[in-house]
Amino acid sequence: MRDDTTPGPAxxxxxxxxxxxxxxxxxxxxxxxxRHTGDVKAVDDVSFTLMEGETLGLVGxxxxxxxxxxxxLLRLYEPTAGKVVIDGVDVAHLDAEAxxxxxxxxxxxxxxxxxxxxxxxxxxxxxxxxxxxxTNWNADKxxxxxxxxxxxxxxxxxxxxxxxxxxxxxxxxRIGIARALALxxxxxxxxxxxxxLDVSIQAQVVNLLEDLQEKFGLTYLFISHDLSMVKHIxxxxxxxxxxxxxxxxxxxxxxxxxxxxYAEALLSAVPEPDPSRAARKERIILKGDVPSPANPxxxxxxxxxxxxxxxxxxxxxxxxxxxxxxxHVACHLYSESAxxxxxxxxxxxxxxxxxx
Amino acid sequence: MPDGADAVLDVKGLKTVFRTRGGEVHAVNSxxxxxxxxxxxxxxxxxxSGKSVTMMSLIGLLPSPPADVRAGExxxxxxxxxxxxxxxxxxIRGARIGFVFQDPMxxxxxxxxxxxxxxxxxxRHMGLKGKAAxxxxxxxxxxxxxxxxxxxxxxxxxxxxxxxRQRVMIAIALACDPEVLIADEPTTALDVTIQxxxxxxxxxxxxxxxxxxxxxxxxxxxxxxxxxxxxxxxGGQIVEQAPVRELFGNPHHPxxxxxxxxxxxxxxxxxxRLQIIEGQPPILTAEPSACPFRARCAHAFDRxxxxxxxxRPIDGxxxxxxxxVACHWNPEGADA
Numbered sequence: 281m282r283d284d285t286t287p288g289p290a291x292x293x294x295x296x297x298x299x300x301x302x303x304x305x306x307x308x309x310x311x312x313x314x315r316h317t318g319d320v321k322a323v324d325d326v327s328f329t330l331m332e333g334e335t336l337g338l339v340g341x342x343x344x345x346x347x348x349x350x351x352x353l354l355r356l357y358e359p360t361a362g363k364v365v366i367d368g369v370d371v372a373h374l375d376a377e378a379x380x381x382x383x384x385x386x387x388x389x390x391x392x393x394x395x396x397x398x399x400x401x402x403x404x405x406x407x408x409x410x411x412x413x414x415t416n417w418n419a420d421k422x423x424x425x426x427x428x429x430x431x432x433x434x435x436x437x438x439x440x441x442x443x444x445x446x447x448x449x450x451x452x453x454r455i456g457i458a459r460a461l462a463l464x465x466x467x468x469x470x471x472x473x474x475x476x477l478d479v480s481i482q483a484q485v486v487n488l489l490e491d492l493q494e495k496f497g498l499t500y501l502f503i504s505h506d507l508s509m510v511k512h513i514x515x516x517x518x519x520x521x522x523x524x525x526x527x528x529x530x531x532x533x534x535x536x537x538x539x540x541x542y543a544e545a546l547l548s549a550v551p552e553p554d555p556s557r558a559a560r561k562e563r564i565i566l567k568g569d570v571p572s573p574a575n576p577x578x579x580x581x582x583x584x585x586x587x588x589x590x591x592x593x594x595x596x597x598x599x600x601x602x603x604x605x606x607x608h609v610a611c612h613l614y615s616e617s618a619x620x621x622x623x624x625x626x627x628x629x630x631x632x633x634x635x636x
Numbered sequence: 637m638p639d640g641a642d643a644v645l646d647v648k649g650l651k652t653v654f655r656t657r658g659g660e661v662h663a664v665n666s667x668x669x670x671x672x673x674x675x676x677x678x679x680x681x682x683x684x685s686g687k688s689v690t691m692m693s694l695i696g697l698l699p700s701p702p703a704d705v706r707a708g709e710x711x712x713x714x715x716x717x718x719x720x721x722x723x724x725x726x727x728i729r730g731a732r733i734g735f736v737f738q739d740p741m742x743x744x745x746x747x748x749x750x751x752x753x754x755x756x757x758x759x760r761h762m763g764l765k766g767k768a769a770x771x772x773x774x775x776x777x778x779x780x781x782x783x784x785x786x787x788x789x790x791x792x793x794x795x796x797x798x799x800x801r802q803r804v805m806i807a808i809a810l811a812c813d814p815e816v817l818i819a820d821e822p823t824t825a826l827d828v829t830i831q832x833x834x835x836x837x838x839x840x841x842x843x844x845x846x847x848x849x850x851x852x853x854x855x856x857x858x859x860x861x862x863x864x865x866x867x868x869x870x871g872g873q874i875v876e877q878a879p880v881r882e883l884f885g886n887p888h889h890p891x892x893x894x895x896x897x898x899x900x901x902x903x904x905x906x907x908x909r910l911q912i913i914e915g916q917p918p919i920l921t922a923e924p925s926a927c928p929f930r931a932r933c934a935h936a937f938d939r940x941x942x943x944x945x946x947x948r949p950i951d952g953x954x955x956x957x958x959x960x961v962a963c964h965w966n967p968e969g970a971d972a
Contacts, residue, residue: 341827341828341829341830342827448916450916478683478854478917479682479854479898479899480682480895480912480917482898483899483910483911483912483913484912484914486910487910487912490909505827505828507828507902508857508899508901508902509900511900511902512900512910535902545829546828546829547902548832549828549831549832550828550857551828551832551835551855551857551858551860551861552857552860552861552901552902553856553857553860553884553896553899554860554884554901555860555880555881555884555885556881556884556885563836565829565832565833565836566832566833569797569799569800569830570797
């Protein structure tokens with residue numbers, strides 16, 4: 281069924297994260313005997329590859345499964361099916377102890393810095409906790425590392441003994457980032473890291489994330505619904521709809537000419553902060569709402585709202601395949617014009633990944 | 637405002653203070669603006685800039701204590717509604733001024749049907765009963781684009797999606813043909829494709845009904861799309877006010893300029909680093925005697941420390957008519 285390619289770019293180093301056929305179903309139990317009567321297919325057969333030092337943007341509307349992908353990658357959920365190879369190890373099938381030892385390479389920055397920091401721990405406790413858990417360093421060494429991390433994210437060392445409530449939203453997000461960096465991870469899932477922040481603060485956090493990426497060679501999965509910010513930070517972008525990837529393309533190509541009708545509608549819906557450009561803009565208004573992931577439509581998930589729908593869309597699920605070099609689209613509109621082009625030859629090109 | 641004569645709503649020198657255990661917080665400081673018939677006034681600012689509190693104070697929606705509307709006049713068609721009794725205010729709210737709030741889930745009552753909630757203002761303010769109220773409610777739901785309207789009157793809020801709920805909220809706000817509609821971040825909780833639907837709906841409703849709207853948001857993209865005129869708020873006061881194209885094309889206040897630069901645009905070609913505004917918005921524990929933006933301002937000089945700038949017109953038009961700004965700094969030959 282699935283194309284044998286796992287989409288990857290040709291311009292970056294070696295693949296760091298390879299996701300194949302990831303499925304995350306949440307069971308639905310109903311009735312007196314709590315019988316298993318169905319599943320919410322939050323993530324349904326998602327595959328992609330992240331190159332070392334790359335930022336992959338994952339965009340989509342609420343409920344499309346983008347956060348679930350991020351959590352399932354880090355085994356914060358037990359995936360229903362699929363492989364998640366991070367730095368050579370399939371974390372989807374690791375046992376508990378091996379997974380614990382693997383954790384330092386993969387970390388997460390959460391959306392709500394208020395909820396993801398323990399209000400009863402000081403800043404030093406919070407940033408130092410991963411060190412307690414994964415190292416046997418003495419107190420001095422730990423404190424030195426905590427100070428180093430605070431410098432890296434731009435927090436004043438004097439704040440080490442303060443509590444989260446004493447900080448503003450942007451500073452709290454810096455604490456969350458420092459904690460994620462504590463164990464020198466290679467891969468960080470940023471789950472809507474700026475959604476809870478004010479516009480003037482968002483830019484500070486995004487610039488920080490970019491600086492850290494450059495400094496430590498980090499690889500990001502940047503989950504967001506803010507398409508303008510994703511355009512700024514990501515190298516490639518995956519657009520999700522109802523648990524599946526609709527399009528995965530290099531950033532510039534996607535924003536210049538989206539191929540999937542959903543990606544096109546999504547981009548056209550973003551309000552432009554420029555009145556003269558806004559007036560000229562052709563807008564595609566989608567009809568209706570997103571169907572429930574517990575009962576997705578037969579055929580293409582987008583067929584109920586797609587302005588370009590035709591008969592085949594209602595019976596057959598389109599497969600994500602490469603329709604142009606580096607561009608992967610799951611849509612029947614493109615299935616005749618370009619056949620599957622086989623492997624994306626990521627490994628043959630070994631150019632240095634250049635940041636932004 | 638000197639030229640408030642033709643305005644539907646004319647607000648003069650509004651001040652709102654919250655009394656808290658930690659002392660007073662001056663959330664709104666001498667805010668004056670007006671709203672002309674049929675106009676859409678956008679209000680932008682970050683959280684804590686006082687944009688919502690300003691609008692809540694206008695119509696007595698803030699609990700007192702802790703809130704205290706200390707000074708100012710709010711003239712609705714020439715009559716000061718700050719002086720009205722709670723009874724009179726209740727007659728104004730819903731009937732003459734409608735609101736739409738940010739979160740459609742928490743602002744609808746989950747235990748009553750949508751029809752019940754739309755008919756409530758109709759019964760209360762317009763004296764409609766039974767069939768007549770139901771017909772009007774159906775008409776309203778159709779107006780905001782909810783299919784199968786008569787049947788949907790019997791549905792409960794949880795049976796609607798987020799975008800549909802916001803449509804219901806708009807229907808309730810429009811129920812009594814208000815003269816002014818205040819929308820407080822009405823699309824912030826919605827997804828972009830749903831937001832696009834709502835913005836389209838507002839365009840259409842304005843064409844059909846021609847009411848005056850105040851639209852509060854932090855999203856400059858939304859403002860650019862729908863507003864006629866924009867007020868930028870910072871630290872509880874209006875720092876810049878201009879017609880929408882003028883504001884985006886020729887921003888004057890350093891805060892507005894910085895704000896416009898911090899957001900990446902979809903249409904931009906190159907992704908250089910984002911401009912940032914260092915520091916944090918101020919906490920207003922006292923009535924500001926200096927410019928609230930001075931600590932974060934790249935152009936601040938000694939005068940900004942000494943006195944809080946008053947709004948002054950910069951295009952020769954009377955204050956409130958054209959482009960005005962509250963800033964001491966004069967960009968000499970600066971292009972926007």
